[in-house]
Amino acid sequence: MKRLNFFEETRYEKLPVKVFPDKFSASKRVAHRIADIINFKSSKGENAVLGLATGQTPVEVYAELVRMHREEGLSFKNVITFNLDEYYPMNPTSAQSYVAFMKHHLFDHVDIRPENINIPDGTLNKDEIHDYCLKYENRITEAGGMDIQILGIGRTGHIGFNEPGSAPNSGTRLVTLDDLTRSDASREFGGKENVPTKAITMGIGTIFKAREIMLLAWNKKKAPIIKRAVEEKMSGDVPATYLQMSENVEFILDEDAASELTRFDTPWLVKDCTWTPELIKKAVIWLSEETNKPILKLTEDDYNNNGMAQLVVDKGPAYDINIDIFNKIQHTITGWPGGKPGADDSQRPERAEPAKKTSLIFSPHPDDDVISMGGTFIRLVDQGHNVHVAYQTSGNTAIWDHDALRFVEFAIDFNKSIGDDTSKLESVYKKMRDFLDEKEPNQPDIKEVLDVKGFIRKTEALAGARYAGLSDENIHFMNLPFYERGKTEENPDKEDDIIQTMELLQKLQPHQVFAAGDFADPHGTHIKCFNIVLEAMNRLRKTEDWTKDCWLWMYRGAWHEFEMHEIEMAVPLSPNEVLRKRSAIFKHQSQKDTPVFPGDDDREFWVRAEDRNRETAKCYHDLGFAEYEAMEAFVRWKFDWCLD
Structure with a gap:
């Protein structure tokens, strides 16, 4: 049979794509290309003109450039930079400004001349913007044009802040941001309501003038829009598709971002x-x-x-x-997530023995256990297993400020009702209220506020786990240190988190571990918590025999589900079990109605969970299997010693 060549394999792709194993190797490739341009221009006594992007995507590129400057002598003295965009209005000293971003990740660590840095000005009066944008374009021309333009891509398909509807010949201008774009930026701003509605951006026509264009994308969250940008016809609905007109463009992707391209999917x-x-x-x-x-x-x-x-x-x-x-x-379908005692388990996802297993559920936030696998959680308890739950973080960032005040007000009134002195509580309450009255968007809370928010989530987690049938001694609050350090540190060390996790595993020696396997957001708490569990288990495997009988099952959260071909255990839920799961989720009252961090899904968490579980059941039914009310899905992590 005829073998297809690479061109035929990529015939669905309308522009060049290079795929790397991960964002780190891809970022090094981009950084070294930039360095080559800088060095080549320097050897000719010319300036290198770079078009730069912001956001999480190019962070590792800038880190590699900084390393090359420090360790290999890469100089930026002959470099002129033009940034793609800036929020409007935006003060350059604001933590959310792209001026602050570029200083933090690149400019403050290399020898670039300040006068060679160009970033759109977010402090202008509106009537000044038009002329300013023309001058920005002229400065690029006067510098000789951009040698290379680095791009990211938004989930709307925007490049720069050229949202759907942008023209392919557009220039630098003031634009209105798409609602999804603002939602994606909400965490950095402490809520979508604090995200500016406008931005100043280079136009698509401006970008086209660069002699070389590299668009970077990492993680599965970007996979759907990458497929559209690479394989669909050009359309204003996805501005990145206009890059198909350029003869000098290349998409640099990690495997996850490329995963929905036809040749991989x-x-x-x-x-x-x-x-x-x-x-x-x-x-x-x-x-x-x-x-x-x-x-x-x-x-x-x-x-x-x-x-x-x-x-x-x-x-x-x-x-x-x-x-x-x-x-x-x-054979993936089972009503016995802990294994069915005395049954032939050769075709079942879990072992029959031991009949009573120790099951440990790791929950990144205090509600992930019941939202993601509440039905399985309850069933494991009902079927007599020794179930433990470990809440890895306090989740104290996801409480509204007014709720924190409300709970302290309750405590003051309660203490008064039983005749206790309330002076200390009232002093703390005044300190909290004074702070919150002056609090800036995304400003870290003071310790007293964080403590109260943590107490709220802890009591809700206790209520949910107790409802599922656990006694208090089987409920563990880990409060992993990385979570608090991450509020002030960019990449907090996790060694003490790993050691603490190892100690809990050693104490319980579980037969089953359940952990959140939602990797869609590589900057989220889930992936960090999973990696801590994985590292802890890998270390223990080297010395402790019990770990070879311990299976690690991954579950997913309220936003995503495993693909049907990935699922290795599906636990059907009856209508009554769906209602019991809903009741367990309702114990988390602070997350009901409108949570602080809802993502881009405005449904309540219990609605998302039920819809997701019903959709999984429907997928099984459409494939020809029995019709269930709902199903929770799991994938088993394969360690080196897993031979089956």
């Missing part, structure tokens, strides 16, 4: 595949969804007409493939 559509069991499962599920037919009803024509003829030739007939995949998916 559905490779059978573009090339002959090596049909591993995992790829066959993914392909058959995709075919079932594509044809809207249950797995057992798929025919050879379905395979042949949807780019999967090779699978039938190599592994067929189609009926045998259908039966094999149907059985594998069926």
Whole structure:
């Protein structure tokens, strides 16, 4: 059978794409390209003109440039920079300004001349902006034009702040920000209401003038918009698609950001595949969804007409493939998440023995346990397992300020009612109120406020875990130090977090560990907490035999679910169990209605969880399985010693 070349594999892609294993290797590639330009221009006695971006995406690029300056003598004395954009209005001394960002990550650490730094001015009067933007364009021209322009991409498809509707020939100007863009920036500003509604940005036409353009994107959160930018036709709906017109552009992606491109997501559509069991499962599920037919009803024509003829030739007939995949998916469904005692467990996701297991649920925030796996949590307790829950962080940033005051007011009134002295409480209350009255957006809280917010979340977690059936001795509040340090440190050390986690694991020696496996946001608490658990378990595996009988199961949060082909254990929930899970979530009253950090989903957490669990059940039913009210899904982490 004819083998396709690389060009044919990428025929869906309308511009050049390079994919790297992770953002660190990709960032080094970009940084070294920038360094080559700087050094080449320096050797000719010329200035290198760089177009720079902000946000989390280029942070590692700047870190590598700083390292090269310090350790390899890379000089920025011949460098002129033009930043893409700035919020408007924005004071350059504000922590959220791009001036502060660039100083912090690059300019304060290299020998660039201050007069060679150009960043749009967010302090202008509105009637000054038009002329200022023309002068900004002229300064780029006078500098000789940009040698390279570094770009990120927003989830709206914006480059710079060129939101949907921007023209391909647009210049530097004042723009209105998309609501999703403001939502994505809300954490840095302490709430979307504090995010400016406008920005000054280079236009798409300005960007096109650069002699070289590199667009960078990391993590799965960017994968959907990357697919649209790379594979869809040019459209104002996705401004990044206009880059398809440039002959000098290159997309630099990590594997996660590239994961939805056709050659990675559905490779059978573009090339002959090596049909591993995992790829066959993914392909058959995709075919079932594509044809809207249950797995057992798929025919050879379905395979042949949807780019999967090779699978039938190599592994067929189609009926045998259908039966094999149907059985594998069926074996993921279990009502016994701790294993069914005395049963044949060769086709079950969990072991039958020991009949009573010690199960440890790690919850990054005080409500992730019940939101993400509340039904399974309750079922493990009901089925007699020794269940523990460990709340890894206090979650004290996710409480409204007015709620903190309300609880102290309650404490003052309660103390008065029983005749206790309230002078100390009233003094603390005044200190809190004075601080909160003057608090700036995203300003770290003082200790008294943080403590009260932490107490609120702790009591809610206690209520939720008790409702699930746990006694207090099985509820652990870890308060991992990295969470508090992270409020003032950029990359807090996690060694003491790992040691504390190891001590809890050693004490309990669990047969099952459940941890949040939501990696969509690499800067979020979930991924940090998971990596702490993983490192702790990996260290213990080297010396403690019990760890070889300890399985690590990943669950997902209220925003995302595992893909159907990834799921290795699916726990069905009855209508009554769905209501019990909802009641456990309701114990977290501070997170009900409108939480502090809702993300870009305005549904309440309990609604998101139920919708997600019902959608998982529907996906199973559409594939041809029994119809359940809802299902919670899990994926088992594979350690080196996992042989099955």
